[in-house]
Amino acid sequence: GENVEQHPSTLSVQEGDSAVIKCTYSDSASNYFPWYKQELGKRPQLIIDIRSNVGEKKDQRIAVTLNKTAKHFSLHITETQPEDSAVYFCAASWVKAAGNKLTFGGGTRVLVKP
Amino acid sequence: ETGVTQSPTHLIKTRGQQVTLRCSSQSGHNTVSWYQQALGQGPQFIFQYYREEENGRGNFPPRFSGLQFPNYSSELNVNALELDDSALYLCASSLEGRNTEAFFGQGTRLTVV
Numbered sequence: 590g591e592n593v594e595q596h597p598s599t600l601s602v603q604e605g606d607s608a609v610i611k612c613t614y615s616d617s618a619s620n621y622f623p624w625y626k627q628e629l630g631k632r633p634q635l636i637i638d639i640r641s642n643v644g645e646k647k648d649q650r651i652a653v654t655l656n657k658t659a660k661h662f663s664l665h666i667t668e669t670q671p672e673d674s675a676v677y678f679c680a681a682s683w684v685k686a687a688g689n690k691l692t693f694g695g696g697t698r699v700l701v702k703p
Numbered sequence: 704e705t706g707v708t709q710s711p712t713h714l715i716k717t718r719g720q721q722v723t724l725r726c727s728s729q730s731g732h733n734t735v736s737w738y739q740q741a742l743g744q745g746p747q748f749i750f751q752y753y754r755e756e757e758n759g760r761g762n763f764p765p766r767f768s769g770l771q772f773p774n775y776s777s778e779l780n781v782n783a784l785e786l787d788d789s790a791l792y793l794c795a796s797s798l799e800g801r802n803t804e805a806f807f808g809q810g811t812r813l814t815v816v
Contacts, residue, residue, distance in 0.1 A: 590762075595745075621803065632707075632793070632807040633746070678745050682803075689803045690736060690759050691795075693745030 591616040593681050595694025603702055608666040610697045612679035615660065619681040621689055622655060622662050627696075628675045636677075637664070669701045707796050707808035715814045716784050724779045724811045728796030734758075735777040736805065737769060740791040752777050753799065784815045 592615040602608050614622075623638035639646045639653045639662065646653050650669075655662040666673055676696045682689035708727045716722050728735050734753045738746035748761035752771035766782040775796070781788055791812050795805040 593745075623804070625807075632809045634807070635804055638804065680745075689797070689805070690748050690751055690761075691738075691746070691805060692748065693738075696743075696745050 591619055591681055591683075591692040593679060593692050593694040595679050595697055597697060598695065599698045599700070601700045601702060602669050604669060604671060606669055608664075608669055608673070608699055608701075610664045610677055610679065610699075611661060612663070612681075612694050613659075613661040614681040614692075616681070616683065617657075617660065618683045619692075621682045622653070623680050623682075623691070624651075624653060624664050625678045625680065625693075626675045627678065633678060666699075669699075671701050671703055674699055674701045707794060707806050709792075709794055709808035709811050711811060712809065713812045713814075715816060718784055718786060718815055720784050721780065721782045722784060722813060724781075724792050724794075724813070726777045726779070726794035726796075726808055728775045728777070728794075729806050732796035732798050732806070733775050734797045734799055735771055735775065736795045736797070737777070737779045738793040738795065739763075740793055740810070742790070746793055749779070781813075786815050789813060789815045 595612045620641035625633035627633045652665045679694040680691040736751040737749040740746040750760040751758045755771045771777045791810045793810045795807045797805045
């Protein structure tokens, strides 16, 4: 089955700096890679996703890159703000008609210091 | 459009007991997946229901079972509870097809004592 590894497990950045989280996956059949943000005591919320036919996707301060050959993908947050503090999870899935089954990484706790 | 709702939000059970958790999917979503999130870890896939049938299962024993109803709501049942079953249980709904964003509920925090 799929295995997703995520690094680092914790990340502390100064407000305004960039944050980068990296994930690797094992199953070359995976074709969908979402990133979720989970604040303390709250549900995971999708912040950005990328499909295997795209190498990069950007949404305001957030970008994701995908290297299918190396089987790794990364989340980039620029101009970090205190409200970016949360746990971030990457995931991988092989999308089929009936929906996807996500394999998550272990999470990265991001702390943005004012 | 209503979001994914789960009940109850918190639950305390004794080892050996049985528990049923409930999930109402987002309006129009016909696929429901269940995940177990232990403290400090990422969610782990338990199983998925699509059109009332189990459609894939993760590495969980048979004492974890589920149902999906005609209105696409779902239940997760866990028999013979063990201490290690203590976790946040999340359900996520999605719509079949290529637009497969999964929307998560707020979870049920299960504590087994």
